[in-house]
Amino acid sequence: MKETEKLLEIRHLHKDYGEGTILEDVSLDIHKGEVVVLIGPSGCGKSTFLRCINGLEPIQSGEIFLDGENIIANKTKWSEVRQKIGMVFQSYDLFPHMTVLDNILLGPTKVQRRDKKEATAEAEKLLERVGLLDRKDAYPRQLSGGQKQRVAIVRALIMKPEIMLFDEVTAALDPEMVREVLDVMLELAKSGSTMMIVTHEMQFARAVADKIVFLDGGEIVETGAPEDFFNSPKTERASRFLHTFTFDQVK
Amino acid sequence: MENKREADSHFLCLKNKKGSNGVDIDFITQYAPMYVEAAKLTLRLGAIGILLSLIVGLLGALVQYYKIPVLRRIIAVYIELSRNTPLLVQLFLLYFGLPKMGIVWTSETCAIVGLTFLGGSYMAEAFRSGLESVDKIQFESGLSIGLNHSQVMRYIIFPQALSTSVPALCANVIFLIKETSVFSVVALADLMYVAKDLIGLYYKTEEALLMLVVAYLIILLPISIIASLLERRLRYAGFGN
Numbered sequence: 031m032k033e034t035e036k037l038l039e040i041r042h043l044h045k046d047y048g049e050g051t052i053l054e055d056v057s058l059d060i061h062k063g064e065v066v067v068l069i070g071p072s073g074c075g076k077s078t079f080l081r082c083i084n085g086l087e088p089i090q091s092g093e094i095f096l097d098g099e100n101i102i103a104n105k106t107k108w109s110e111v112r113q114k115i116g117m118v119f120q121s122y123d124l125f126p127h128m129t130v131l132d133n134i135l136l137g138p139t140k141v142q143r144r145d146k147k148e149a150t151a152e153a154e155k156l157l158e159r160v161g162l163l164d165r166k167d168a169y170p171r172q173l174s175g176g177q178k179q180r181v182a183i184v185r186a187l188i189m190k191p192e193i194m195l196f197d198e199v200t201a202a203l204d205p206e207m208v209r210e211v212l213d214v215m216l217e218l219a220k221s222g223s224t225m226m227i228v229t230h231e232m233q234f235a236r237a238v239a240d241k242i243v244f245l246d247g248g249e250i251v252e253t254g255a256p257e258d259f260f261n262s263p264k265t266e267r268a269s270r271f272l273h274t275f276t277f278d279q280v281k
Numbered sequence: 282m283e284n285k286r287e288a289d290s291h292f293l294c295l296k297n298k299k300g301s302n303g304v305d306i307d308f309i310t311q312y313a314p315m316y317v318e319a320a321k322l323t324l325r326l327g328a329i330g331i332l333l334s335l336i337v338g339l340l341g342a343l344v345q346y347y348k349i350p351v352l353r354r355i356i357a358v359y360i361e362l363s364r365n366t367p368l369l370v371q372l373f374l375l376y377f378g379l380p381k382m383g384i385v386w387t388s389e390t391c392a393i394v395g396l397t398f399l400g401g402s403y404m405a406e407a408f409r410s411g412l413e414s415v416d417k418i419q420f421e422s423g424l425s426i427g428l429n430h431s432q433v434m435r436y437i438i439f440p441q442a443l444s445t446s447v448p449a450l451c452a453n454v455i456f457l458i459k460e461t462s463v464f465s466v467v468a469l470a471d472l473m474y475v476a477k478d479l480i481g482l483y484y485k486t487e488e489a490l491l492m493l494v495v496a497y498l499i500i501l502l503p504i505s506i507i508a509s510l511l512e513r514r515l516r517y518a519g520f521g522n
């Protein structure tokens with residue numbers, strides 16, 4: 031595990047939607063260059079957690095520090111914060127009225143006011159890396175689900191965020207594409223970026239994670255290195271959860 | 282019902298014998314310029330009214346989209362009121378009712394205000410359904426790449442909403458131009474007025490009605506064609522089919 035400075039600090043985060051509590055007293059540190067994989071049963075609050083971090087969901091109490099700055103404040107400029115926190119959603123929601131390239135260029139040109147030529151060159155490089163350069167002029171409707179998801183990842187990556195949040199991005203990918211995306215993510219991690227990944231694919235989690243965070247019932251039940259977590263989970267809840275994935279092997 | 286129809290046809294002198302032996306070309310060439318003038322008036326007032334309707338409609342739709350507390354109720358009442366009263370009645374109120382309260386507007390003002398009052402609600406509904414058709418997650422994915430609220434609206438929500446709204450907006454434009462045919466009740470020399478006038482004066486019913494129909498076709502057909510071209514362009518080019 032890399033012991034560098036903390037990039038993201040989440041302190042006692044509490045979230046509810048009015049009825050029941052969704053996230054209860056969640057605290058988590060993410061260091062620079064670290065890849066944290068968040069796993070847990072469906073409905074345990076993983077997506078909600080990611081959405082709270084980039085301000086898409088208001089929280090009821092708690093603090094979130096990005097680079098030491100509390101972003102849960104009235105004067106938070108979310109537009110600036112969100113440039114530092116890239117997010118890829120579960121449902122690869124590209125903008126249907128724009129080509130692949132325009133989808134990717136919207137952020138760099140309109141938000142960061144980067145030179146269009148320079149941004150286009152980088153967009154094309156990133157597209158090539160995920161194997162979609164030849165589809166740059168296609169519209170989202172003309173792409174498969176897996177292709178759309180890869181474009182969505184590039185759209186977030188091009189903003190050069192300090193941390194990337196991935197909400198089940200591999201769920202829609204073709205198996206042979208998982209590796210390509212994984213390599214892109216690892217390269218980014220090496221160059222100083224940080225990632226928090228939500229996934230149901232345990233093989234992927236094991237391969238990519240520095241740290242596994244197991245969330246259940248809206249609270250962090252267990253945290254550990256991937257080897258430890260998958261081989262010998264400390265909690266009963268975690269091992270029960272992992273059993274749902276090893277059922278085939280037991281038979 | 283039958284009585285009313287008979288009365289109408291009598292009013293338009295459809296039973297008049299003189300005009301039944303073929304169309305009087307001389308009459309048409311002589312009075313066509315009057316129709317041109319009337320068509321210009323119809324088009325001018327129609328265009329202003331439609332433009333204002335689009336503005337009122339967009340504002341109304343935005344109030345509803347953002348669920349702005351009090352305004353939202355006012356817009357809802359306005360839409361019901363506007364959609365459930367005929368333009369004819371609205372014009373009567375403006376032209377004959379308002380002066381009783383000391384407000385006197387010219388015929389043209391009444392026509393424009395009336396058309397805007399009617400059109401605003403239809404346009405609002407068209408814009409609203411377009412805005413509502415855009416998935417909420419589109420807004421969020423725009424925000425998450427760092428766009429601010431107005432940029433999300435401008436680059437992501439409006440283009441998609443508009444392409445959904447365009448068919449309804451075009452239908453409204455055509456509907457409103459047709460509605461201008463009641464402008465004559467506020468003493469405006471529009472197409473309908475000229476036609477009635479000629480029939481009343483010369484009993485040239487066929488010629489007058491023929492020119493009336495042709496004039497409306499000349500105005501509405503191009504709009505109709507442009508509308509369907511626009512719809513097709515938005516459907517195929519805009520979204521990559």
Ligand SMILES: Nc1ncnc2c1ncn2[C@@H]1O[C@H](COP(=O)(O)OP(=O)(O)OP(=O)(O)O)[C@@H](O)[C@H]1O
Nearest residue numbers: 047052070071072073074075076077078079120198
């Ligand atoms: N807008 C909302 N209003 C009310 N409840 C919500 C809302 N969004 C999510 N929830 C509830 O919050 C809980 C956590 O949802 P969340 O989507 O974060 O789970 P998740 O761990 O991402 O699940 P999955 O693995 O299925 O994606 C669920 O019980 C869900 O029903």
Ligand SMILES: [Mg+2]
Nearest residue numbers: 076077078120
């Ligand atoms: Mg989820």
